[in-house]
Amino acid sequence: MQGCSAMLCEQYTSKVEGDHHLCCWCHHRHHVAQARAAATKTPSTDDITLRRSHRSLSHQRASVDFNQNEMPLPVFSSSFSQMKSTVIIPSRNENRCKNVDSQYKNDRKTRRLWGLQTTFKKLPPCRTPPLLSVVFFVIVFMVSRVSCEYVREFEVSEGVPTGYKIGNIGGKNPGQSAPPPPPYLIVPVPGSAVDSDLRIEQDTGEIKTKVVLDRELRASYSLVAIPHNSGENIRVLIKVRDENDNAPEFPSAVMNIEFPENTPRDVKRTLAPARDKDLGIYNTQRYQIVSGNVNNAFRLSSHREKDNVLYLDLQINGFLDRETTAFYSLVIEAWDGGSPPLKGSMTVNITIQDVNDNQPIFNQSRYFATVPENATIGTSVLQVLATDTDAKDNGKITYSINRRQSDRDNMFQIDPKSGVISVNRPLDFETREVHELVVVARDNGDQPLETTAFVSIRVIDVNDNQPTINLIFLSDDATPKISEDAQPGEFVARISVNDPDSKEEYSNVNVTLEGGEGHFGLTTQDNIIYLMIIERPLDRELRPNYTLIVIATDQGSPPLHASREFDLQVTDTNDNAPEFDQTVYYAYVLEEQHPGSSVFLLSALDRDEGNNSVITYSIRDTPETHSNWFQIDSRTGLITTRTLVDCETEPVPQITVIATDSGTPQLSSSTTVKVTIRDVNDNEPIFDQSFYNVSVKESEEIGNCVLKV
DSSP states (O other): OTTOOOOOOSOOEEEOSSSOEEEHHHHHHHHHHHHHHHHHSOOOTTOOOOOOOGGGSOOOOOOOOOOTTOOOOOOOOSOTTTOEEEEEEEOSOTTTTHHHHHHSOSSSOEEEETTEEEEEEEEOOOOOOOTHHHHHHHHHHHHTTOOOEEEEEEEEETTOOTTOEEEETTOOOTTSOOOOOSOEEEEEOTTSOHHHHEEEOTTTOEEEESSOOOTTTOSEEEEEEEETTOSOEEEEEEEEEOOSOOOOBOSOSEEEEEEETTOOTTOEEEEOOOBOSSOGGGSEEEEEEEEOOGGGOEEEEEEEOTTOOEEEEEEEOSOOOTTTOOEEEEEEEEEESSSSOOEEEEEEEEEEEOOSOOOOEESOSEEEEEEETTOOTTOEEEEOOEEOOSOGGGGOEEEEEOTTTSOTTOOEEEOTTTOEEEEOSOOOTTTOSEEEEEEEEEEOSSSOOEEEEEEEEEEEOOOOOOOEEEEEEOSTTSSSEEETTOOTTOEEEEEEEEOOSOTTTSOOEEEEEEOSTTSEEEEESSSSEEEEEEOSOOOTTTOSEEEEEEEEEESSSSOOEEEEEEEEEEEOOSOOOOEESOSEEEEEEETTOOTTOEEEEOOEEOOSOGGGGOEEEEEOOOGGGTGGGEEEOTTTOEEEESSOOOTTTOSSOEEEEEEEESSSSOOEEEEEEEEEEEOOSOOOOOOSOSOOOOOOOTTOOTTOOOOOO
């Protein structure tokens, strides 16, 4: 190509074997793909042809720069004798294309270049292709001439330092002839990361590491070395040898599982296996429980499957008992086969689930208790206690009395949760002296378990007849009430007491009164009939009702008590007049307000109740204060204007408002409302007379008053 005066400005295209036109960049991409294919398999000699049409490629324009004395470079195919190359000269820069036009007079001329027929043609301008395109064209041309190849294989351990020498491409394999010597053109297999991980000296063929290799990231590297002075290429395969640089690793540091305590022996539970990125003997080889295996309750088993993972199972080694050991925390280690071996660990927390395998147990098989015959209903007799070592519902105990075998009359009851036995019906020593109970303790499991205990209750004979109290209230309707105006000494109620027991032994009954804060008392003459009287004045507004208790106590041994509680209501009398918050109120109204306009809202309070507290409002008639200008709503206390008000007549009229209740007799109170009338300009000036007549002396001095209007 030396000596050619033609110059390619920016773009050319080639026509190869047929009518398909490809630009230089399309040819470049096609032949680079051929070179990469040659790195993985031996290309067929003299049979590399263009298989892609211009329509099947994403056309990317590229261009190449040449010196002014260089000839446009054609793209070569493997069929040298039949290859024709069309070079299209862009016409954008006429000065750069002048040499071509001068040598090739017409737009289309052919010349022989290296035995190839080349056609030149002008095209519209585009950008200049990079010089790298020319290099790839030469590579493709050289690869297309390969008739055989050498194979060089190397091994290197992962983790070797940067710059470590792996080998030399030009070295000789045992039993083979030496490959062509350097320099080489290196063509990496696509995706093999040769450029990023290896440093290959083209002049010497020496291969070194550029980074620290990691087999787990990339296990091999492939490339093709093309000698510059030979038609035979060298296929190079570099394998990364595995080292024990990864410990087995569990997917999680902690794993939580559960076993029912009745799980049979040898039952398995699959655990998450440890995975090791290394291969072979460096992979996970065994598992071991190193701590937490109380009483050797568990053991491990493992098996390896096709994915080369050593899967792990946890097996029951003995019999589980939640009541003995409710929780295990096993530390499991996974070991590989390296020397020294590497390990990873995982903690397996095992919760033993409860099953209902224990029945309740009473703290004693037989209980004894006594109860007086006068024990009231609900009186506690004794408490039984049973325990269950199971958990949750399986350990919750419910108590009951077996009514088929005992206490068919329900004389006693038992609290199902606490086990407290109490009196359910009145007892009588003369009817039955001893009660035998069969108490059952049952847990709340799905299949409940139960146990029984015997309880003997002896009834003690006592003074079991309480005094009786009869109350008669002396109000008009015989209900417990008294008027607040009742005076001290007045009677409230009549109280009579009676003791059913023997008159000789229990003839005296003591009656007392509790409550009332000293306002009430008792009086009697025979200790049989008592009268409740008022001792201090009452005020319903201070205390509307009193809670009183009459207690009767006999003289038995032990003494019995009877009580009667009642609420005494204090009825109202009209003893409170309505009350205003203030003695004087102030209001404002405009002079021009129409009749019916609101002036002020009054409110009074009556501490009585019922009709005694219903208030009626009125205005006292006081003409001298112009009270007739206003009116008041008798129910709400709203003061409004009755007529027009006049500031010039009375600027501050006063109203006396009376609040009267509805009691008998009626009580009332009053207050004053001062209304300030705000003046408006509603009057024109008026002279006091329509005509004035005055005489002035001619000698009157200046400034003297002549007339006052």
